[in-house]
Each structure stands twice: as C-alpha cells, then as structure tokens.
Amino acid sequence: MRLLLILLAAIGLIARADAQAVRRDSAKAFQKVRECATQMGPNIITFSFYQPTQSRSQFCEDIPETGPTTIVVDTMQDELRDMMVEIRIVEADPKGDDEAAPNEAYLPPAQFQTGVIQLEHDFRKKGDYVALVRARSEDGRKEYNARFAFSVGEEFLRAWSAVAIATVVTLALGAGWYAHAFGKRTSKKNKLRHA
Helix, strand or coil: CHHHHHHHHHHHHHHHHHHHHHHHHHHHHHHHHHHCEEEECCEEEEEEEECCCCCCCEECCEECCCEEEEEEEEECCHHHHCCEEEEEEEECCCCCCHHHCCEEEEEEEECCCCCEEEEEEEECCCEEEEEEEEEECCCCCCEEEEEEEEEECCHHHHHHHHHHHHHHHHHHHHHHHHHHHHHHHHHHHHHHHHC
C-alpha cells in the first residue's frame, strides 16, 4: 500500500513539474523583454528568435529546433541607431573565448536607423551559441560590445532532464521514508517478541 502511495506521489510530482513548465512558459511571455535583453554600454538591446518552419512563436534563450531562424535585434535607444552595428553568431567556447571562434553567421557593420536589425540563419547543429554585437560611432570614439548566449535544439533535453531528476529524487525520498517507517515496525515487533 505504501509503495503505491510513493508511486502516486512520484507521478504527482512529475505532473506538477509539467504544470510548472506550462506556468513558467506563460510567465516567460510577460518577462520576455527582461530575459531577452542585454546591456550594451549604457544602452539595452533585446533579442527575439523566430523559426517560421517550426511555429509562429517567438523564442528567447532556447530555440527549440535546428533549421532556418530569423534573429531580430532591437536597439531601443537612439544612440545605437546612429552607430555602425555588426553582429557575429558563434558557437559558445567552453573556455569563454568567443571572440576567437569562427563565425556561424555574420552581419557586416551598418547603420540601422529604424533600430531593428534582422539576420537570417540556418542553424544545422544543436548546441550553445553566442551573439556578439559591436556598435561603433562613425568617428570611432565610442565602441560598445554586447554578448547574448542562447541554445539551439536543447530545450527538450533540458525539460526532460529536470523531470528525470525530480522523479529520481522523489523515488529516493519515498524509498528512504518507507525503509525508515518499515524499520521502526520491525524493531517494535522484535522488542515485543523478546519481552
């Protein structure tokens, strides 16, 4: 009976984790600007990723699949609209030396008076990537740099890893509680027999 209760508790925790994932996705819609933004000097820029072949959804730090992707960068302040902005997309370097990494995608320096920069790229490989954005004034006196990390095709693995860890922890706690409770009854029975 207790084993059944433990299994039901584990199933309940898994269902709760799934419900929290749905709730988290809903909360992400409201927090998207904050999560998808990065500092660039005294300015803020935001990132949005779209995959027209996958869905009409907007993504932030986790792009669900490889394939054609539209990257949109919004330079919110006017100062950046007057600067020459270039974007490099590179695979994230485990040592953190992203500047030396070869370009996965590149948008040469240009002015974007509307404040919206769009870059199309076909991601063929799953993994972690970094968007490196550099803005320079025309006279070369000012330069701002920004780094925005994101992943491609790894969201599913992360979600299932979290569920698997929650399940193992729940089962371990349930087994420990069961062994502790069962051990107490056995010791009480032994004491009564010896008395």
